[in-house]
Amino acid sequence: MTTHDDPVPGGRPGDAERAAALSAELAERGVHGVVLAYVDTAGIARVKAVPAGKLAAAAAWGVGMSPVFDTFLADDAIVSTDVLGSPDGDLRLYPDLGRLVVLAAQPGWAWAPVDRITQEGDRHPGCSRTALRRIVSDAARVHGITFRAAVEVEWAVGQASAPGDSFVPAALGPAYGATRLVELSDYAAELMAAFAAQGVDVDQLHPEYAAGQFEVSTGSLDPVAAADRSVLVRQTIRAVSLRHGLRASFSPAVRAEGVGNGGHVHLSAWRDRVNLHAGGDRRYAMTAEAEAFAAGVLAHLPALTAVTAPSPASYLRLRPSQWAGVFTCWGHETREAAVRVITGAPGRAGRAANLEVKPVDLAANPYLALGCLISAGLHGVASSAALPEEITGDPARLDDAEAAARGVRRLPTSLGEAVEAFRGDEELRAALGPVLADAVTAVRLGEIEAVAGLDDEQVAAAYRWRY
Template sequence: MTTLADPVPGGRPEDLRRVAALTAGLAARDVRGIVLAYVDTAGVCRIKTVPTARLAAAVSWGVGMSPVFDTFLADDSVVTTDVLGSPDGDLRLYPDLDRLVVLAGQPGWAWAPVDRITQEGARHPGCARTFLRRTVTDAAERHGLTFRAAIEVEWSLGLDSAPAGEFVPAVSGPAYGAIRQVELSDYTADLLAAFEAQDVPVDQLHPEYAPGQFEVSVGALDPVAAADRSVLVRQTIRAVAARHGLRVSFSPAVSAEGVGNGGHLHLSCRRDGVNLHAGGEGRYGMTPEAESFAAGILARLPALTAVTAPSPASHLRLKPSQWAGVFTAWGRETREAALRVVTGTAGRREQDANLEVKPVDLAANPYLALGCVIAAGLDGLAGARTLPGEITGDPARYGPDEAAALGVHRLPRSLPDSVREFRADAVLRSALGPVLADAVSAVRLGEAAAVEGLDDAQVAAAYRWVY
């Protein structure tokens, strides 16, 4: 379980009771330091580290870090809002001990996600993890809902010996091919061992479509823990790859052409432990609440792309007919639809039925992405929204009249277009709060300005090794 309570100065009593034993256990395993990790608005994981002996101090009083990182861009330049982006102020990073993990791919290190609070002990309004935790808590209190979530992770493996900045695939062979698995058998076996050591259950690990590309699917958790797990999975993939002389890119578009790396988001709603996406009387076994939740997500997809596809490289990936989900459409097991209804196999539907949101990549802050998708779904539930007609096949084939009748529209084609949709969406902005919503807009527009005048190949190169 994830700790859902806010940190407090001086430490939560239950954490203070645990930390001495945890520290001793870590020291016995030769863990020398703790990585304290969070993800900024641009989707970059930022960290501080403390020696293992300082874990108790971090749990009690946090670790200082500037709030300026809320408006960092991917290239480490800074934009501003009315309250963020200045050199002033300080925040405290508090590790979540329930999510602390010894890193199998980095001997001597453990890892923990953090929440950020102000020096006065209040929630930091720019903390994405706090936003997601608050969203999940409010859904439970107001609607009696809980969620199960998971984020697929796709990555491109390159040779670390390649010329600086270039991507040279580390493996040959066809998409999904056995050749790739054989060539990187030692790497993938070590990766599975690291996940097992870190208690990360793997559903499947396989070569993917693009050159040098692999994908891993991991077990579902509550949304906060699922976002934490996504960050941990990427840390592990990168660390194990480095030990094999390989370099990893999670960028949405490693190259200007072809299929990029996605980070598809899976989500299901539960009430009293019962999956609302199975066993109902609606389409494909959905309950009325599950349909309304899905309809809420579908209705807000244009605005959601400012959060789920937040990089200029994201828009190199979002192309029709490449399974990226670039149209406002839904369908059962339809991989070209932006919202895929996954029913699961007969006999497993009560456990497995869920929604897959496809226009999501790994430049997205997973806490923001999950929180905003849930907020959109809850708005649909509150308004008893209904799903439009289902699509089958590739929506790119529809003519204008047929597409309009089905409510099928192309998602925004650029970051400025996404920001316009986002700024017009009162539901998402209200869910995030003004500080975080303004940070999202400012960072997206800053990224767009940073690549102005670059061609697609230059954009891909600019973000290739950022994520």
């Protein structure tokens, strides 16, 4: 279970005892170290590790980590803002004991997500996990709304023996084909076993469209836990891949051409344990609040792409007619729409109805992505925003006049365009706070500068194994 209270120096009541009990349990299970994990502004998972016997000390007093990583780029270069990016200062990493997991594919290791607080015990304004916890808590307090979320994980499986940093698909079967699953049967079976051992609720695993590509979909959780799970799932896939002589890439574009890896987000709003996306009197049984929430997400999508598609490689994936959702439109079960309304099978709508947001990839920090999506939707709720006319089919088929009449616009075609939209979106910036919002801008501009002058294939190669 996710811990929703802020860490405090010395530990929250019961933390020391709980950590001591966990340390003993870990020792019995042969676990020697605990990975303390968070995701930086660039979308890279960063870690420190402690001996399992030091878990109680970490829970009480945290583990030191420089705040400079808030302005690291994907290639480990450093940019800065007016308050971040210097060698000064220190933070404390506090593990969420409720999310600690023994890693099935890394014998001897456990894993836990962390919140970062200052040396003085205050919230670190650059911590994306803390920001998401705050956004979720405020939504419950102000609006009486809670959320369920899940992040789809797509990845390309390559041969680890391929020369240099090239990508050679490890499976050659067709998209969604049985052949591909047969080729990597033992690999996929070990993934399933590892997920089950770690308590990851898998809905489905299947071969995807691109060369060597697979996807795993997991059950929904509260947003903080869903973001944690996304990070854990990727750690597990990497570990299992290496055990099979394979290499996993979660980059939005493993190659310059073709379909890339997405990280579509599924999100639903609830009140008093009732799904607001089902049983209502609006379109497709949405309630008025659910429709306004969807309208809020749709209205903020151009700025959201700076968070949900944060890499120069993201814009190699965000191309029309590839199910990436690159136009500002919504539709019922329309996979080309940026916001897809899912109603679920008859008899399950109360549990299954949700929104799928398509222009999201796995270069995104999942805590930032979910926090901004929720904030955008809540802005729609607060303003009673209205959804425009839905679209059917591929919006790319609309001529300019019809698209303009229906409010269908192309999302940013470059990271630079997305940054400009984000800079102009006061609601999203306010939701993150000035420190984190400025870090997002600085890191995105740094990524743009890092690939200046590179062609598409060179951009794809630069980020191929970073995510």
